[in-house]
Amino acid sequence: MPNLNETLYFIVNPRAGNETSMKVWKKVEKVLKSNAVHHEVFFTAEKGHASRLTAEILSGTDRDTRIIAVGGDGTINEMLKGALPFPHAILGSLAAGSGNDYVRGIQKTKGVAQALRLFQDNAHKAIDIGQYETDGMDGYFMNSLGMGIDAEISAEADRSRLKKWFNLVKAGKLIYLILFLKQLFTYKPGSMELVVDGEIHMLKKVWFIVIANQPYFGGGMKISPQSKLHDGRLNIIAVHDIALLKLLAVFITVLWGGHLKIKNVDSFSGKMIKMKNHGSAKIQSDGEIVGKDQVAAAVLTDKIRVMIKD
Numbered sequence: 001m002p003n004l005n006e007t008l009y010f011i012v013n014p015r016a017g018n019e020t021s022m023k024v025w026k027k028v029e030k031v032l033k034s035n036a037v038h039h040e041v042f043f044t045a046e047k048g049h050a051s052r053l054t055a056e057i058l059s060g061t062d063r064d065t066r067i068i069a070v071g072g073d074g075t076i077n078e079m080l081k082g083a084l085p086f087p088h089a090i091l092g093s094l095a096a097g098s099g100n101d102y103v104r105g106i107q108k109t110k111g112v113a114q115a116l117r118l119f120q121d122n123a124h125k126a127i128d129i130g131q132y133e134t135d136g137m138d139g140y141f142m143n144s145l146g147m148g149i150d151a152e153i154s155a156e157a158d159r160s161r162l163k164k165w166f167n168l169v170k171a172g173k174l175i176y177l178i179l180f181l182k183q184l185f186t187y188k189p190g191s192m193e194l195v196v197d198g199e200i201h202m203l204k205k206v207w208f209i210v211i212a213n214q215p216y217f218g219g220g221m222k223i224s225p226q227s228k229l230h231d232g233r234l235n236i237i238a239v240h241d242i243a244l245l246k247l248l249a250v251f252i253t254v255l256w257g258g259h260l261k262i263k264n265v266d267s268f269s270g271k272m273i274k275m276k277n278h279g280s281a282k283i284q285s286d287g288e289i290v291g292k293d294q295v296a297a298a299v300l301t302d303k304i305r306v307m308i309k310d
C-alpha cells in the first residue's frame with residue numbers, strides 16, 4: 001500500500017451549477033487556507049478537461065492521492081475516466097452542480113463542512129461502477145445509465161435557460177421536475193428489449209429503463225432504493241405500459257422510493273444488461289447524453305476508491 005500524498009487536489013468546473021460552482025470553491029478555499037490544509041487547485045477549460053487533469057495529477061505520483069471534484073455529476077464522471085488506470089486514485093466531490101446525485105447517494109455527505117472533514121479523515125472504499133458500450137463507444141457510470149424520458153430530460157435540462165435561473169435561487173433540481181411534467185405530454189413511449197444476464201424481457205410503451213449503481217438519479221429521486229455500491233450487481237428499473245395518471249404517481253412516490261409497488265414499475269438485478277429501443281430514444285450516463293437506441297452495460301466490481309461516509 002503506497003503512502004498518502006498529503007496534498008488535497010481540487011478540480012473545479014467553473015460551469016457547473018450554471019456557474020454557481022465558483023462560489024462554492026471560494027468558500028472552500030477560505031476554509032482550506034484558514035486551516036492550513038495543503039492543496040492544489042485546477043480549473044476545467046472545456047468538456048473532457050477534468051479527465052485529462054485527473055490523469056496528469058495521478059501520473060506524477062505513485063502515492064495514494066485524493067482528488068476532489070468541485071462540480072456536478074458530469075465532473076466526477078469525467079474524473080473517473082481519468083482515474084481508472086491509476087490504482088492510487090481516491091476520488092471525492094463537493095456538490096456544486098445542479099443534480100449532485102453522486103454526493104447524495106455515494107459519498108453521502110451533507111454540506112461543505114462535512115465533506116471536507118471526510119476528505120481529511122481519508123476514509124475511503126472501493127466501489128462498483130458500470131461500464132457501457134453504445135455505437136462503438138464505451139464509457140463508465142457511477143450513478144446510472146438510462147434510456148427514455150430520463151435521457152430526454154437530461155438533454156433538455158442542459159439546454160434550458162430555466163436551469164440557470166433555478167440554480168441561482170438554489171433550486172437546481174426543480175428543473176428536472178418541470179421538464180418531467182413537460183415530457184409527460186410530448187414523449188412517445190415505444191417498445192424496448194431488455195436483456196438481464198441473458199434473460200430477455202420484451203416491454204411495450206416504455207417510458208424509461210434505468211440501470212442504477214446507486215439509489216439516486218435526476219437530482220434526488222430515489223429511483224433504485226435497493227442499489228448497493230459493493231454488491232457486484234446493477235439494479236434495473238423499467239417503467240412501461242402505464243397510464244399518465246399512474247406515471248404521475250410514480251413521479252411522486254419515487255421521491256422516497258415508494259414507486260416500486262406500482263404495477264408495471266418492474267425491477268431487476270444483474271451483472272450484464274442490454275437495452276434496445278425499437279424506435280428512437282436517447283441514452284444518458286450520469287446525466288450526460290452518450291448515445292441512442294442500443295446499449296450494453298456491465299458491472300465492474302470494486303473498481304475505484306472513493307471517499308465515503310458510512
Ligand SMILES: Nc1ncnc2c1ncn2[C@@H]1O[C@H](COP(=O)(O)OP(=O)(O)OP(=O)(O)O)[C@@H](O)[C@H]1O
Pocket residue numbers: 013014015016017018044045046047048049071072073074075076078096097098099100101286287288
Ligand atoms: N470550462 C468549461 N466550459 C464548458 N463546459 C465545461 C467546462 N468544464 C467542464 N464542462 C462541462 O460542463 C458539464 C456540466 O458539468 P456538471 O455535470 O459537473 O455540472 P451540472 O450539469 O451543473 O451538474 P449535475 O450533473 O450534477 O446536474 C460537463 O459536461 C463538463 O464536461
